[in-house]
Amino acid sequence: MLTLDKIYHASYVLKEVIRPTDMIKATNLSDDFELYLKTENLQITGAFKARGAYYKISQLTPEEREKGVIACSAGNHAQGVALAAQRYGIKATICMPNSAPISKVEATKSYGAEIVLVEGTYDDAHDKAVEIQKETGATFIHPFDDELVIAGQGTIGLEILDQLSDVDAVIVPIGGGGLISGVAYAIKSLNPNVKIYGVQSTGAPSMYISMAHGGLETLPSVNTFADGIAVKTPGELTFDICSKYVDEIITVTDDETATAILSLIEKQKLISEGAGAVSVAAALFGKLPLKGRKVCCLVSGGNIDVTILSRVIDRGLQKTGRLAEFTVALTDKPGEMSAVSKIISNLGANVVAVSHDRADLNTDINSCYLRLSLETRNHEHISKIKEALSESGYRIVQG
Numbered sequence: 001m002l003t004l005d006k007i008y009h010a011s012y013v014l015k016e017v018i019r020p021t022d023m024i025k026a027t028n029l030s031d032d033f034e035l036y037l038k039t040e041n042l043q044i045t046g047a048f049k050a051r052g053a054y055y056k057i058s059q060l061t062p063e064e065r066e067k068g069v070i071a072c073s074a075g076n077h078a079q080g081v082a083l084a085a086q087r088y089g090i091k092a093t094i095c096m097p098n099s100a101p102i103s104k105v106e107a108t109k110s111y112g113a114e115i116v117l118v119e120g121t122y123d124d125a126h127d128k129a130v131e132i133q134k135e136t137g138a139t140f141i142h143p144f145d146d147e148l149v150i151a152g153q154g155t156i157g158l159e160i161l162d163q164l165s166d167v168d169a170v171i172v173p174i175g176g177g178g179l180i181s182g183v184a185y186a187i188k189s190l191n192p193n194v195k196i197y198g199v200q201s202t203g204a205p206s207m208y209i210s211m212a213h214g215g216l217e218t219l220p221s222v223n224t225f226a227d228g229i230a231v232k233t234p235g236e237l238t239f240d241i242c243s244k245y246v247d248e249i250i251t252v253t254d255d256e257t258a259t260a261i262l263s264l265i266e267k268q269k270l271i272s273e274g275a276g277a278v279s280v281a282a283a284l285f286g287k288l289p290l291k292g293r294k295v296c297c298l299v300s301g302g303n304i305d306v307t308i309l310s311r312v313i314d315r316g317l318q319k320t321g322r323l324a325e326f327t328v329a330l331t332d333k334p335g336e337m338s339a340v341s342k343i344i345s346n347l348g349a350n351v352v353a354v355s356h357d358r359a360d361l362n363t364d365i366n367s368c369y370l371r372l373s374l375e376t377r378n379h380e381h382i383s384k385i386k387e388a389l390s391e392s393g394y395r396i397v398q399g
Contacts (some may be wrong), residue, residue, distance in 0.1 A: 002147045004189045007154035007182065010055040014155055017087065018051055019044060020330030021156075023163035023296070028267040031347070033290040035283060036164055037264075040156065041272050041302030045079040045107070047228070048179060048300050050145070050212050052152030056141055057088060065090050065261045070138040072096070072129035073124045074227045075104025077143035080112035093138065095129040097121050100227065101305030114135050115299075121222060123232045144178025145235025157186030160296055161194075168293035169195040172278040173300045174207045174249065175229035177238025183298065184245035197288050198242065198249040199278040201226045201257065207234040207242060208249045225254055225308065228275030228301055248287060252281040255319045259283055262316030264299070271347055273304035274312070301329065321379035324349075325372065327398040328389060332368040341369060350375040 021043050026035040032317040040048040057069060063182045068091035071081040078094040085092035094115040097120055110117055116132070118125040133140045142149060160170060160183070170187060177198075185194040200208045200337060203224035218233040234242075242249070252260075260281035264270045272280070282288055291299040301378050304312070317323035330336045337356065344351060353373035376382050386396055 002181075002185055003155075004149055004186065006147070007158060007186050010051070010148075010151045011155040011158055013055055014051055014152065015060050015300040017044065017054055018155070019052040019267045020159050023160070024268065026087075026268055026297075029280070030265060030283065030295075033292060034294045035297045036167075036294070036296045037268065037270070037280070038160055038296055038298045039270065041270060041276050041299045045076070045083055046301055046303040047076035047273075047276070048153060048380075049073075049076040050080035050083055051155055052149035052178060052182070053077060053141060053148075054084040054087075054309075055152030056146060056148040057081070057084040057090065060088075060090075060139060063121060064139045067136070068092065068138040069094070069141050070120065070129050070133050070136070070156060071141040071143065072125040073143055074125075074230065075100050075108070076106065076228055076303060078113070079111065080107045080304075081141050082113035085113065086111045091138075093132060093136075095125040096134070097125045100304070102307075103305050104303055120171060120358050121232065122230060138178070142235075144176035144181075145237050146178075147237065150178050150182040150185070150237070150241070152182070154182030154186040156298065157183040160298075161187060161190055163298055164294065166294060167194055167296050168294045169288070169290060170298065171197045171199060171282055171288065172298045173275050174198040174200050174232040175275065176206075177234045177242055179239040179298070179300060180246060181238045185241055185300055188245045195247045196245060197282065198246050199282045199287075200249065200251050201274075202228060202253050204230045204232075205251050206231055207239070208251055210239055211242060211246075211249055212232050221378065224274065224310065226257055226274030226278060228273060228303075229278065248288070250282055252278050252285065252287065255315060256281040256285050258312045258315040259319045260316075261304070261312050262320070265313070270299065271302045272299050273301045276301040303386060312379070321376060321382055324374045324376045324382045324385070326386070326396055328370045328372065329395040329397050330368050330370050337370060339392070340372075340389065340394060343392060344372075344374065344385060347381070347385050347388060348377070349381065349385055
């Protein structure tokens, strides 16, 4: 049974390995409420997961340590388990979905764990880990549905109250629910007036749907670049705790999450993975009643795959009107491209890519398509550029 004493004990045990992460005031991200960031993306292993995994493994008996541990993870829990197992000299086997970012797989290997890649999602990796556990007798270190793991994550709640004692609301990402369960239990036990809000991706809303329907539900599939919270089925224990201690759960889109990642990079100089940025997305896009309140967003991890970071940034730029792409139909004669460029230049936009296509079968024989990518200021700026092109007789066919 989860208790406040266990969370305090976890805090004591974790002092030897976990750093209390900074609480940063984000003055550039909000105008109508005070926003603070709890930076677990700067935690050892790059995510909060090391807390719960380490505390769980620290409590194993000598007999359990002898048999080793097994876990399943999309990446962050894997690194936490591998780190703890290395510190205690325990054999660790981690099942990971084959879609897990290579950076997370390699980071887990660097701590000495044996990796088993499983085709499918986190839930498929979980099933494989259970199968191996039965064969080997190793202790299964669940990523979220375990009271000791939850107690470890709950230490973040203690830190939040210590660093921001007058906080009004805390926004927490949700995958399987281990993080928000620990944080909500700790904070509500000490100050029941603090609102606890959970955030999931619209492509993986398992806890959101389960809470709305009053019972555990399994999604047929998940689809989000926020791999750390792409969970089909929440935990039984975490569902019960969330039902009692979480005030509301909402969802955000991948585009909103990408915009939040871009905002954190530009305005706070922080790197967040998708799962870590959903809390910030909820605040930025007005998903919750936050006006006039002191709000803490928990940025749960920073292990984003650098191979998709540029795509995420581009999506964030498009969402905020900082990057525009459209196609203009032109008469194929000298000077047309120069004239279009002059209009764009006079309005202060910058052309970053251009493609001139004469071969499209949808054009007239004496026409062509000019496909443009522009750096712009905002959506209003884009509208002015399109309006100026139209007034000059150019037809925008796409974008």
